Amino acid sequence: MQKLATPSNRAQGRSLSKSTKYQASTATIDSSSESMMTAIDIANFNAFYGTFQALHDLNLKIPRQQVTAFIGPSGCGKSTLLKWCNRMNDIVPIAHATGSLKVGDRNILSRNTDVVDLRRQVGMVFQKANPFPKSIFDNVAYGARLHYKISRSELYELVEWSLKKAALWDEVKDRLKSSALGLSGGQQQRLCIARAIATGPEILLMDEPCSALDPASTARIEDLIFELRRQFTIVIVTHNMQQAARCSDRTAFFFEGKIVEEGATEDVFTRPQKQQTEDYVTGKFG
Amino acid sequence: MKDPINEPREYRNDARRKMFSSSFSVTCLLVSSLAIVVLATLLLSIFSTGGGWLSAEMLTASHRENNPEESGIGQAIIGSLVICTICGLAALPIGVGTAIFLEEFKPKNRFLRMLHGLVQLNINNLAGVPSIVYGILGLTAFVYMFGAFSPIRVNDQPDYEIGATYSYQTKTLGGNYVRFPATPKIQPFFEIKQPRQVSSSEGQPFKLNVVSATTDAAEYKDKLEETVILGTKAELTSHNGVESYTTQTLGGTTVFFKAEPTYSQFAKILEPLMVSDPEGNTFELNVLSKSDAIPTNPEVLSKSVFADSPDPTKRSSASIFRENSFFHMHLPFSKSVLSAGLTLALVILPIVIIASQEAIRGVPQTLREAAFGMGATRWQVVRSAVLPSAIPGIMTGAILAMSRAVGEAAPLLAVMGGVLGTTNHLSSLMDKTPVLPVTIFKWAGDENQGFEHLAAAAIIVLLAFLLLMNSVAIFIRYRYEKKLA
Numbered sequence: 001m002q003k004l005a006t007p008s009n010r011a012q013g014r015s016l017s018k019s020t021k022y023q024a025s026t027a028t029i030d031s032s033s034e035s036m037m038t039a040i041d042i043a044n045f046n047a048f049y050g051t052f053q054a055l056h057d058l059n060l061k062i063p064r065q066q067v068t069a070f071i072g073p074s075g076c077g078k079s080t081l082l083k084w085c086n087r088m089n090d091i092v093p094i095a096h097a098t099g100s101l102k103v104g105d106r107n108i109l110s111r112n113t114d115v116v117d118l119r120r121q122v123g124m125v126f127q128k129a130n131p132f133p134k135s136i137f138d139n140v141a142y143g144a145r146l147h148y149k150i151s152r153s154e155l156y157e158l159v160e161w162s163l164k165k166a167a168l169w170d171e172v173k174d175r176l177k178s179s180a181l182g183l184s185g186g187q188q189q190r191l192c193i194a195r196a197i198a199t200g201p202e203i204l205l206m207d208e209p210c211s212a213l214d215p216a217s218t219a220r221i222e223d224l225i226f227e228l229r230r231q232f233t234i235v236i237v238t239h240n241m242q243q244a245a246r247c248s249d250r251t252a253f254f255f256e257g258k259i260v261e262e263g264a265t266e267d268v269f270t271r272p273q274k275q276q277t278e279d280y281v282t283g284k285f286g
Numbered sequence: 287m288k289d290p291i292n293e294p295r296e297y298r299n300d301a302r303r304k305m306f307s308s309s310f311s312v313t314c315l316l317v318s319s320l321a322i323v324v325l326a327t328l329l330l331s332i333f334s335t336g337g338g339w340l341s342a343e344m345l346t347a348s349h350r351e352n353n354p355e356e357s358g359i360g361q362a363i364i365g366s367l368v369i370c371t372i373c374g375l376a377a378l379p380i381g382v383g384t385a386i387f388l389e390e391f392k393p394k395n396r397f398l399r400m401l402h403g404l405v406q407l408n409i410n411n412l413a414g415v416p417s418i419v420y421g422i423l424g425l426t427a428f429v430y431m432f433g434a435f436s437p438i439r440v441n442d443q444p445d446y447e448i449g450a451t452y453s454y455q456t457k458t459l460g461g462n463y464v465r466f467p468a469t470p471k472i473q474p475f476f477e478i479k480q481p482r483q484v485s486s487s488e489g490q491p492f493k494l495n496v497v498s499a500t501t502d503a504a505e506y507k508d509k510l511e512e513t514v515i516l517g518t519k520a521e522l523t524s525h526n527g528v529e530s531y532t533t534q535t536l537g538g539t540t541v542f543f544k545a546e547p548t549y550s551q552f553a554k555i556l557e558p559l560m561v562s563d564p565e566g567n568t569f570e571l572n573v574l575s576k577s578d579a580i581p582t583n584p585e586v587l588s589k590s591v592f593a594d595s596p597d598p599t600k601r602s603s604a605s606i607f608r609e610n611s612f613f614h615m616h617l618p619f620s621k622s623v624l625s626a627g628l629t630l631a632l633v634i635l636p637i638v639i640i641a642s643q644e645a646i647r648g649v650p651q652t653l654r655e656a657a658f659g660m661g662a663t664r665w666q667v668v669r670s671a672v673l674p675s676a677i678p679g680i681m682t683g684a685i686l687a688m689s690r691a692v693g694e695a696a697p698l699l700a701v702m703g704g705v706l707g708t709t710n711h712l713s714s715l716m717d718k719t720p721v722l723p724v725t726i727f728k729w730a731g732d733e734n735q736g737f738e739h740l741a742a743a744a745i746i747v748l749l750a751f752l753l754l755m756n757s758v759a760i761f762i763r764y765r766y767e768k769k770l771a
Contacts, residue, residue, distance in 0.1 A: 086659065088655065088658060088659060090658075091654070091655070091658060093392065093394055115661075116661045116662075116663055117661070118661075119658070119659060119660065119661035120661040123659070123660075124659035126652065126655060126656065126659070128652055130650075130652035130653060130655065130656040131656075132653060132656065132657075132670070132671060132674075133653075133674065133675060134674075142657075142660055142670070143660040143661065146660060146661060146662055146666060146670075147661060192656070195656075195660065196659070196660070199660065199661065
C-alpha cells in the first residue's frame with residue numbers, strides 16, 4: 001500500500017491506477033441496483049445563510065465507493081453542500097436548509113438527527129490540516145476514544161491500521177508519542193485523513209484537501225484518495241480541475257448555487273453538455 | 287488633478303517632517319522614563335524606610351500592641367495565602383465556566399441571545415466597579431446572607447452549624463478545669479447542683495463532687511490560691527537559700543514562709559501570715575477555720591466544686607466552651623476568612639472571565655471544526671480541543687487576577703473588619719485572620735513611628751509576593767507556548 005516517494009514511481013502508479021479505475025466503476029454500476037449504490041441522495045435541496053440563498057433546488061445522487069468531485073468557481077456553494085452532508089453547518093448559527101438530504105435511508109436534515117452518530121459515519125477532512133496539539137497517536141485515537149469502548153491494545157491496532165491506510169505509518173511509526181504539530185503540511189493532512197477513517201466512516205468528505213500543499217504532497221494525497229476509494233465513498237471539493245480529472249469517478253459542476261452539469265468525470269471534462277461547463281473546464285473563466 | 291507622473295508636485299519640507307518624527311520619539315522616551323523614575327522612587331523610599339526592619343523574626347511574629355520591635359506579619363502572610371487560595375478556588379471554576387458558556391454555548395434562540403448579550407455587557411461593566419462596592423456586596427451576601435438566617439452571636443449556637451462541639455467548663459476547687467457535654471439547648475452558663483460525670487482536660491472521666499458551700503468557705507471561693515485550712519502542715523525546706531516552710535494552698539499554689547527560728551521538720555499554720563509564692567510575690571495567707579466545710583485532700587479538691595449558693599457571685603457555674611474542628615462551618619458565614627475569600631472571588635471574577643474569554647477566542651476555529659467533524663459533542667469539543675489550548679491563557683489571567691486579590695484591602699476591611707492579630711492560629715474557615723494589605727493599612731496609620739517602618743517592610747514582602755506570582759504567570763505562558771509550537 002505504501003508507495004515510494006520517488007517521482008517516477010508515483011507517476012507510474014497514477015497512470016496505472018487511472019486506466020483500471022474507469023473499468024471498475026462502470027462494471028459496478030451496471031451490475032447493481034441504483035438505490036443500493038447511492039450513498040448520498042440529495043433532492044430539492046436549498047441552503048441559506050440568513051436570508052441569502054446559497055444553494056438552489058439541488059438534485060444529486062452520490063454513488064457508493066466512488067470518488068465524486070465538486071468543481072466550480074469560488075462562492076458557488078460546493079463547500080456549503082459538502083458541509084451539509086455531515087451537518088457541519090450547525091456551527092454557523094444563521095445557516096439553515098430545506099429539502100431532502102439522505103445518507104443511507106434517513107433524511108439527515110430532520111430535527112431529530114443524531115449529528116454525533118452522523119459525523120461518525122460521515123468523516124470530514126478540511127482545507128487546512130488541523131491536527132490537535134497532541135501526540136500523533138492521540139490524534140488518530142481521538143475519534144475512537146469518543147465513540148467506542150476500546151481496549152488499549154485494540155486502540156493501538158486501530159491507530160496502526162488507520163496510519164497504514166493513510167500511507168503515513170512508515171514515516172511516523174517511531175515517533176507516535178511526539179507532537180503532531182511537528183509533522184510537515186502534507187504529513188499533517190494525511191494524519192487528518194487517518195484520524196477521519198479511524199472511526200470507520202462510510203463516507204469521507206474532503207474540502208479542498210490539497211489547496212495548501214505543495215505538488216509532491218498533493219500527489220501523495222491523490223494517490224491516497226484513489227486507494228481509499230475501494231473502501232469509502234469519497235466526496236472531494238476542489239478548485240484544481242486537473243485534480244478532479246485525475247482522481248474522481250464522477251464530477252458535479254456548480255455555478256452560482258446550482259448544479260450546472262453532473263456525470264462521469266470523463267464525460268464532463270471531454271464531452272460537456274453545457275456551454276458554461278465547457279468554458280470552465282477549459283479555463284475560459286473561474 | 288495633476289498627472290502624478292508627468293507633472294511632479296512640490297515636496298513637503300522633508301527636514302521638518304523628519305525632525306518632528308525624531309522629536310516625537312524622544313518625547314515618548316521621556317514620558318516612559320518618567321514612569322520608571324516614579325517606580326524607582328517608590329521602591330527606593332520603601333526600601334529605605336522598611337528595609338532595615340525586614341528580618342526572620344518580623345516574618346514569623348504576630349502583631350503586638352504598641353510594640354513594633356516585636357511585631358511581625360506571620361499571621362498576615364498565612365491569612366493572605368489562605369484567603370487567596372479560597373478566592374482562586376471559588377473564582378476559577380465559576381469564571382472559566384462562565385467564559386465557556388459565553389464563548390462556546392452561544393444560544394440560537396433570539397431571546398436567549400439577548401440574555402447572553404446582557405450577561406456579557408454586565409461582566410464588562412463589573413470589571414470597572416471599585417472593590418469597596420464588592421466589600422458591601424460581600425457583607426450582604428456572605429456575612430449576613432441577606433438576613434435569611436439568625437445572626438451569629440458570641441457564646442450562642444448558630445442555627446446551622448457543623449464541626450463544632452459544645453461543652454460546659456468549670457474550675458474545680460483544686461484549680462484544674464473539667465468539662466462535660468452541653469445539653470442540646472445550650473446556654474452561656476450552667477449551674478452545677480448535683481454530682482455528675484465529667485472529664486478532665488486530658489479526657490479522663492470521673493465523677494464531680496459537689497461540696498456544700500458554707501458562708502465562710504464560699505467567701506474564699508475565688509481566693510483558693512491564697513487560702514489554707516486551719517492547722518495545715520508546712521514542711522521545712524530550702525527556698526532561695528533560706529530555710530523556709532512550704533505548703534500548698536487549696537488552689538494548688540505552693541507558698542513559702544520564713545522558718546524562724548527552726549524548731550522542727552513541720553509547722554502548723556494557725557493564723558494568717560505573710561507568705562511568698564515561687565515567683566516572689568508576697569501576700570497574706572487566708573486561714574479557713576471550718577475545716578469540715580471543704581475537703582482538704584488535694585485529690586478530692588481537684589474533683590469537687592461548690593454547690594449552688596444563695597449568693598449568685600459565689601455560685602459554682604460552668605461556662606459554655608466551644609471546640610472547633612478544621613471543617614467548622616456555620617450559616618451565615620459571618621465575618622470570617624471564607625466570607626473574605628468569596629468576596630475577593632467576586633472582585634476578580636470579571637477579570638478571570640474576560641481573560642478566559644480572550645484565551646478561548648484565541649483557540650483557532652479549525653480545532654473546533656476538527657473535533658466537531660469527528661463527531662464530538664459540544665462538551666467534548668470544549669474539553670478535548672478548546673480547553674487544552676486555552677489553559678495557558680486562562681492560567682495566566684487567573685494568576686494575574688489573584689495577584690490583584692492579594693493586594694486588596696478595602697473589601698476585606700468590610701467583610702472581616704480590621705483584624706491585626708488573633709490569639710489563636712487560623713484553625714477553620716470561620717475564623718478571622720489578619721492579612722497583609724489590611725495590616726499595612728492599619729500600621730501605616732498608627733501613631734507609633736515604628737509601625738510605619740514595619741508597614742514599609744510588609745510592603746516589600748507583599749511586592750515580592752506579587753512579583754513571584756507574575757513570574758509564575760510568565761513562566762506558564764512561556765512553557766506552553768513552547769509546548770504548543
